[in-house]
Amino acid sequence: MSLEPRQFLTKMEQRMLLTDEDKAILQSNADWGKEKASHMTDHFYAYLERDEEMANILHAGQGRMDRLRSTFIEWFHEMFTGMDNWGDEYAQRRWRIGLVHVKLGIGPQHVVPAMATVIHESEKIVKEEGKDVSVINPLSKICMIDLAFIEQAYVEVSSQAVQRETGWTESLFRRLIATGAGSMQ
Ligand code: HEM
Numbered sequence: 001m002s003l004e005p006r007q008f009l010t011k012m013e014q015r016m017l018l019t020d021e022d023k024a025i026l027q028s029n030a031d032w033g034k035e036k037a038s039h040m041t042d043h044f045y046a047y048l049e050r051d052e053e054m055a056n057i058l059h060a061g062q063g064r065m066d067r068l069r070s071t072f073i074e075w076f077h078e079m080f081t082g083m084d085n086w087g088d089e090y091a092q093r094r095w096r097i098g099l100v101h102v103k104l105g106i107g108p109q110h111v112v113p114a115m116a117t118v119i120h121e122s123e124k125i126v127k128e129e130g131k132d133v134s135v136i137n138p139l140s141k142i143c144m145i146d147l148a149f150i151e152q153a154y155v156e157v158s159s160q161a162v163q164r165e166t167g168w169t170e171s172l173f174r175r176l177i178a179t180g181a182g183s184m185q
Pocket of ligand 1: 068
């Protein structure tokens with residue numbers, strides 16, 4: 001595994017401009033996040049169910065929906081607590097979530113709109129409740145960081161798998177991708 005989750009988290013925090021103040025705002029809203037997690041989960045899975053391909057994935061494994069409900073509730077709450085204040089534990093957990101989705105063949109085309117749904121619904125609830133809107137921006141940022149973990153897991157797993165199978169070096173692999181992308185234009 002070439003990606004080191006904690007380093008990746010730090011890099012993403014810098015790129016997303018997630019500040020200590022953002023983290024403090026999220027943590028001060030952790031109880032609210034916990035309270036809304038069940039609603040968010042219902043909304044999220046109702047959204048996934050409307051898409052035939054995603055609904056099939058959801059119902060493919062036994063007990064999958066029950067597991068998903070509880071893990072998604074935890075996930076949403078963790079967005080506010082940062083688990084260990086966005087440390088090693090948080091980074092490892094996000095990396096694992098990425099790997100789980102890669103294994104299931106759930107790709108960018110599925111997760112990007114799904115994450116947008118989480119952000120959109122959060123914003124909607126905040127406004128409906130007349131709650132302080134300052135939580136929206138930090139929550140959007142951390143959602144984008146989590147999304148980056150899932151997306152990056154794809155790239156890492158795919159490139160590692162090809163390199164392992166073929167014995168190609170990373171630079172050869174990158175060159176072949178660049179050539180392939182060039183020929184697709
Ligand atoms: C916003 C994007 C998403 C988030 C935050 C998210 C969150 C999670 C979490 C926290 C887990 C548990 C991982 C573990 O077991 O360690 C999980 C698993 C899973 N997710 Fe997602 N997910 C997202 C998008 C999707 C999409 C688009 C699908 C498409 C159907 C999906 C289907 C699944 C499935 C099937 C599992 C495995 C359930 C099992 O058998 O245990 N997820 N997801």
